[in-house]
Amino acid sequence: MNADGPLLLALETSCDDTAAAVLRGGRVLSSVVAGQMEHAAWGGVVPEVASRAHQRAVVPVVQEALRQAGASASDLDAVAATYGPGLAGALLVGLSFAKAYAFGLGVPFVGVNHLEGHLYSAFLADTPPAFPFLTLTVSGGHTMLVLVDEGFRHTVLGRTRDDAAGEAFDKVAKLLGLGYPGGPVVDRLAHDGDPAFIRFPRTRLPGYDFSFSGIKTAVRYTLDPIHAHAPKPDRDALLGKHLPDVAASFQAAVVDMLLDPLERAMHDTGAQAVAVVGGVSANTGLRAAAEALCLKHGATLSIPPLRYCTDNAAMMGLAAQHRLAADGPSPLTLGVAPSLAL
Ligand code: KG4
Numbered sequence: 001m002n003a004d005g006p007l008l009l010a011l012e013t014s015c016d017d018t019a020a021a022v023l024r025g026g027r028v029l030s031s032v033v034a035g036q037m038e039h040a041a042w043g044g045v046v047p048e049v050a051s052r053a054h055q056r057a058v059v060p061v062v063q064e065a066l067r068q069a070g071a072s073a074s075d076l077d078a079v080a081a082t083y084g085p086g087l088a089g090a091l092l093v094g095l096s097f098a099k100a101y102a103f104g105l106g107v108p109f110v111g112v113n114h115l116e117g118h119l120y121s122a123f124l125a126d127t128p129p130a131f132p133f134l135t136l137t138v139s140g141g142h143t144m145l146v147l148v149d150e151g152f153r154h155t156v157l158g159r160t161r162d163d164a165a166g167e168a169f170d171k172v173a174k175l176l177g178l179g180y181p182g183g184p185v186v187d188r189l190a191h192d193g194d195p196a197f198i199r200f201p202r203t204r205l206p207g208y209d210f211s212f213s214g215i216k217t218a219v220r221y222t223l224d225p226i227h228a229h230a231p232k233p234d235r236d237a238l239l240g241k242h243l244p245d246v247a248a249s250f251q252a253a254v255v256d257m258l259l260d261p262l263e264r265a266m267h268d269t270g271a272q273a274v275a276v277v278g279g280v281s282a283n284t285g286l287r288a289a290a291e292a293l294c295l296k297h298g299a300t301l302s303i304p305p306l307r308y309c310t311d312n313a314a315m316m317g318l319a320a321q322h323r324l325a326a327d328g329p330s331p332l333t334l335g336v337a338p339s340l341a342l
């Protein structure tokens with residue numbers, strides 16, 4: 001092992017991205033992600049299609065990660081992979097590959113929790129947060145608010161009770177006749193829209209939990225009221241002339257529902273640092289509002305570069321190094337844990 005720390009290969013295949021990264025200590029030497037275009041035609045991720053695509057991509061992605069890092073397999077000191085949460089068949093590809101690779105090389109294997117990876121991605125921001133910090137993880141599969149203390153002890157303060165924030169963006173985009181994934185499209189449209197055009201209801205739960213099923217239903221009923229006596233909206237006008245306004249109104253509501261629990265947690269915990277991670281942190285409305293919120297409270301805001309916000313193996317590698325140092329290797333009998341919690 002080199003004095004700068006172990007050379008580690010990390011794999012991430014929990015959903016629809018096949019990713020591999022090579023790290024030395026806390027330094028990312030390479031991070032390769034192969035997305036799967038196969039799902040667009042279906043309007044969502046098809047698990048079996050994802051597994052097969054991972055199987056095709058895993059070897060070339062690992063080879064490319066090693067090549068970019070200037071490393072060869074025999075240099076590796078450890079191999080890590082995400083073992084949950086995620087799609088069972090998709091997780092199996094990366095996990096089985098990593099276990100076999102580690103076994104073949106005679107080096108330790110480490111299984112990592114995908115959500116822990118997202119937490120660690122905060123340290124890939126240009127200005128990493130100081131402890132203690134609050135992390136808002138907002139992705140296509142997860143929405144949670146976590147307090148991270150010195151030594152990386154974390155407390156989950158809140159999580160979504162139904163849809164994830166990204167899922168709400170994608171489902172509403174589908175209702176509006178936009179493509180998949182719809183988050184970026186809604187964001188672009190919202191840029192030219194009036195966020196006050198429709199005042200969608202904001203769900204506020206006790207504690208710091210989130211819920212996005214109500215807003216989804218509200219958008220749906222705005223387009224197609226269920227009551228016969230309800231005024232019939234001009235669907236063509238809403239989806240034609242006012243599409244940016246509907247998108248902006250929806251986005252404003254989601255941003256409020258994400259930042260309201262965050263602001264209360266900032267107040268209650270006294271944390272002076274905030275990190276926003278996960279694919280939805282790309283949202284320009286959320287970024288602007290989070291910046292304004294942190295400015296108002298004199299707190300710092302860390303948002304990693306987009307390539308480390310969406311699913312990637314570099315963040316899994318950081319989490320793996322921490323796990324390896326704290327708990328040692330994982331057994332090769334470790335199986336996938338599709339419903340693993342943080
Ligand atoms: O983190 P990620 O790549 O995958 C998961 O781990 O789930 O996040 C993907 C999600 C999708 O739901 C996508 O629509 C959403 O992030 N997303 C956005 C934006 N860019 C990506 N949502 C809103 N605004 C964006 N600009």
Ligand code: ZN
Nearest residue numbers: 114118139311
């Ligand atoms: Zn993720």
